[in-house]
Amino acid sequence: MRLSTYFLPLLRENPTEAQIVSHRLMLRSGMIRQSSAGIYSWLPFGLRVLRKIENIVRDEQNRAGAQELLMPTIQPAELWRESGRYDDYGDEMLRIRDRHERDMLYGPTNEELITDIFRQNIKSYRDLPKNLYHIQWKFRDEVRPRFGVMRGREFLMKDAYSFDLDLAGARRSYNKMFLAYLRTFARLGLKAIPMRADTGPIGGDLSHEFIILADTGESQVYCDKAWLNTDILSSNVEYDGDLQPFFQRWTALYAATEEKHDVANSPIPAADLLAARGIEVGQIFYLGTKYSRPMNAVVAGPDGEQIVAEMGCYGIGVSRLTGAIIEASHDDSGIIWPESVAPFHAGLINLRAGDSASTAAADGLYAALLKAGIDALYDDRAESPGVKFAAMDLIGLPWQLVVGPRSLQRGVVEVKNRRSGQREDMTAEAAINRLRAGL
């Protein structure tokens, strides 16, 4: 993509409404624009990141045996009356009425709808287990949206729902998602610590939140300091095997959210305890029959008896992750994208757009990059060098390639790694090989 034609509205200064770094950088780098409180448009650059995150989440869900479907954003109130949540949910639920005066709502979550789909279509124990998920926009009418996409009213969430015959099966489904989440966040370049969590209004009695430690986080959390030096699982998982040992390994070190931590009776010595702020990027719940029983989601057992499905639900805040990744990976100059979610793999700067030799060399390198399968953003604008360097640092692509009179004279291109800041001169071929190695 040539920057001269790309829609990338960069801001030189920090908008006053943005207080935390991820919000500022998302606005400045032209990723998002606010439409009203807690509701954002995703511009091309931001959407690229959102889609990359979404695809990693999807890939890991599929590997763990979950099946993707897509449920609507608008739901009928009746289903929520069945579960009893139509009255319980309160003002956070956006309620609307259609032209026939029917009560509808913009879905804040999908337990009711998925349970309805399940009960209409699954009738036999032979069809279990099932884990169904979708990645869809949700709306929660937060009293106080803030921090950009970190706490928006409209947000993109992956929510999965498991159905099992019994507690052992539900436990197994829970463990699969637990491990899938560890892998997902690791692939996103994040250290997300699984913490014992309160189940809240969703219900159930087994739950973990996945937390990224960050000063700007909204959650107060407590964990063993050893987590700081622990690399989270990224190896392959055999989902058909016994997952309980994995679960035990990744919950052996203490970690709990504020609601689950008893400050007066900490289970680990104060010297080992880290009290910190964190960003919740995912949460998983064992639900039991909280929804399946009132909504009569039952299957026939081997002896013809009616068995109420055991459920679990598993959420990842996809749009929130965009902000969380930036919170975890930036410096004073701007964003530093992990390679796995970078909107472009590399940025190419032609330092002297008015110079024919420099432009010819940069054009050639750009063509070679595309041919090599490297998604590059080519700054071919007639701007001064400083402007281009600053813009490239701001938008945080993992690699920067610089072509200009100086490098041309030496017959090289300059390759800069955004994260380390290291610069190296090399031939165009060597540069392409270097970049391909990271794909």
Place this chain on the structure above:
RNA sequence: CGGGGCGUAGCUCAGCCUGGUAGAGCGCCAGCUUUGGGAGCUGGAAGUCGGAGGUUCGAAUCCUCUCGCCCCGACCA
């Protein structure tokens, strides 16, 4: 929902106290000169001062109401 703050050009802000009909820097457009870490000069475009009502000869400025946004707290993927 309690407490606080802010709405003036695309962005950051000044002007408001003490009323006289709107400014700066950056950005944008044109031209020239520049060119390795947010260049210089010249010229130009751009704001019904969030909205409504009131006071006044006259309101960005004073008064009332209202809408929007942000921050702290309580609540939450």
